[in-house]
Amino acid sequence: MANWTLNEIAAATNGQLIVGDDHLVVEGVSFDTRSLKQNDLFIPLTAERNGHDFVGAAIEKGAVASFWSDKVESAPDNFPIIKVDDTEKAFQDLAQYHMNKVKPKVIGITGSNGKTTTKDMVAAVASARYKTHKTVGNFNNHLGLPYTILNMEEDTDVLVLEMGMSEQGEIQVLSELAHPSIAVITMIGESHIEFLGSRDAISEAKLEIVKGMTDGTLIYPGEEPLLNDKVMNGYVDANVSKTLTFGKNKNMAIYPIEIEAKLKQTVFRCNKAPELICTLPVPGVYNVQNALSAILVGEEIGISISEAYLQLENFELTKNRLEWIDGLNKTTLLNDAYNASPSSMKAVLRYFQEIETPSRKIVVLGDVLELGEYSKQMHEDLSEAIDLNKIDRLVLYGDEMEALYKKLADLKTDTSLTHFTGDKQPLITHLKEILEPEDTVLMKSSLSTGMLEVVSALREERKD
Structure with missing residues (x-):
């Protein structure tokens, strides 16, 4: 379990410890009193409601400290408070500090559909050799991503982060916080077209995932022209040094050569190991594409196809997905x-x-x-x-x-x-x-x- 002293947290967030013992240890973080655990640091966010109003409830649930951006005189008496300018930014700064401390290999995943399933598959493949931590549920936004990072244990080797969005610029923020070395785009669909206006705008928003990369690897569906054209025309060159494609035709780096759809399973073989068969424990031919991207990630981190298949055949899908x-x-x-x-x-x-x-x-x-x-x-x-x-x-x-x-x-x-x-x-x-x-x-x-x-x-x- 990761833990930090109050002094360490204050230094990481450019905050000031107003009340409390410098060496008091925090064992986790929470911005929701309903899920807060004993010895957590409470993050009072100020959005639709002022999270400072819930600090009392957080104390009752066992919080040992809290960020604070309201007037200091309104803070609870004799309770450890770290004064910061912006509690959300402090939350993200602490996540960045923890990321730099652990130094995992970061794999970012986005897409209009399939990103949660792909996240589960990639995490399973990575687990063949590495201590792996992944986004839980749909904690994939500007709050969920730092929460996921801060719940990562200190011996984590690989961090798999799902990155969601509803508007332009949101994925760039997540990418620049996480700095992935490998990025996966599952597909470009119509999700959020109400806010972005076109599939082309959606493709640009998804490609923001490379903004926090340096000499990274981008894995994407090579049969998607909106992505392929941008990649081929240098759209990602400043951040990406290697691209790999998956799809259905033989021009892709990886493609299926045989697929059999069953009631509760999907069986396939691919060009990289035509003699091997993989049986996914989920239905739907479209899930083969998600699996192919996970196999490419595995190869990038030194996991063989046979190892990847074994992991994929036993991976656990996030609840309520098929x-x-x-x-x-x-x-x-x-x-x-x-x-x-x-x-x-x-x-x-x-x-x-x-x-x-x-x-x-x-x-x-x-x-x-x-x-x-x-x-x-x-x-x-x-x-x-x-x-x-x-x-x-x-x-x-x-x-x-x-x-x-x-x-x-x-x-x-x-x-x-x-x-x-x-x-x-x-x-x-x-x-x-x-x-x-x-x-x-x-x-x-x-x-x-x-x-x-x-x-x-x-x-x-x-x-x-």
């Missing part, structure tokens, strides 16, 4: 309701329609968010990936899904099509009424749609 769940009435749920974009929704639909299931296939789709003026068209375009001859029931939820509902409603098909908005209880009631034993149900939506509430309601009831 998660198989036992459902009510002897049904099976495929939960992918943690995140969504048009491209990821199309990919999982195509996979689900092709797998063999014991009985009926039911698809439940919730809104894809953050599409702005493109939302109606992109929801309609989801119809391109839907084969109503391969789905028994299609259930749509949310205001944005009305566009897809109207697009499909006029088609003559045996597939039952329904649409719900607002309160989720009618949707839950409907699904409970139609589910039959051995049905397989796909649940896919953006997280903010709240589809996880529906997933929870359809889970098999556990008996204590």
Whole structure:
């Protein structure tokens, strides 16, 4: 476990210890009192609410010190306080200090889709030889990234950081904090197009991941023209000395030569070791691309393909990402309701329609968010990936899904099509009424749609 003295923290953040013992040891950090642990340093952030208002609660939970940027006279009495100008910057400065102290090899991962799965795969591959620490859950922004760094133990060899964004410039901040030596871009999709305006702008935002690199290695999908053109025209030359590509065709550094999609697994072979077979413990042909990028990372840090395959065959996927769940009435749920974009929704639909299931296939789709003026068209375009001859029931939820509902409603098909908005209880009631034993149900939506509430309601009831 990493730990720091108050004096060390004050020096690292250009702060001033107002109250407290210089040598008092802090064992962790937290900016949320709900997750704060005994002996943590509390970070009172000032965003929508003033975090200084929660210092009292942090003390009750066991915090041993706190940053402080409000007036010193309003600080709690007889409690260790480190006065800083900006608590968020101090948080990031402390993370930078810890990074410089541990000196891990940093691997940064971004992309419109697949970055969390790729992070999990890369961390698994790196673990074949190295003590590895990775981003937990979706802690991938300007707060989550320093939190991840500060939770890294001092003997960490490899640090795998997921880098997310919603606006231009955000990934550059993360890259310049983490200074990755290897960067992976999974793909360019439509996520956040509402804020960035075009896929080209999204590609530029994702390429910000190289801004904190020096003579680094960039791994990216070589069949994505928006990335390929920029890389080929020197867009990343100032920071990147080596590029590696993955994709489906033979011009890539790594590509699959055979893929077999199964219900809960994906089997593939690649050009680098055609005699070897890798069985991913997750469904979806698109996950092969994520695995290929992880293999390239492994090669860059000295891990053989055979070692990488063994790790990939046993890697653990972050919760709520293509998660198989036992459902009510002897049904099976495929939960992918943690995140969504048009491209990821199309990919999982195509996979689900092709797998063999014991009985009926039911698809439940919730809104894809953050599409702005493109939302109606992109929801309609989801119809391109839907084969109503391969789905028994299609259930749509949310205001944005009305566009897809109207697009499909006029088609003559045996597939039952329904649409719900607002309160989720009618949707839950409907699904409970139609589910039959051995049905397989796909649940896919953006997280903010709240589809996880529906997933929870359809889970098999556990008996204590």
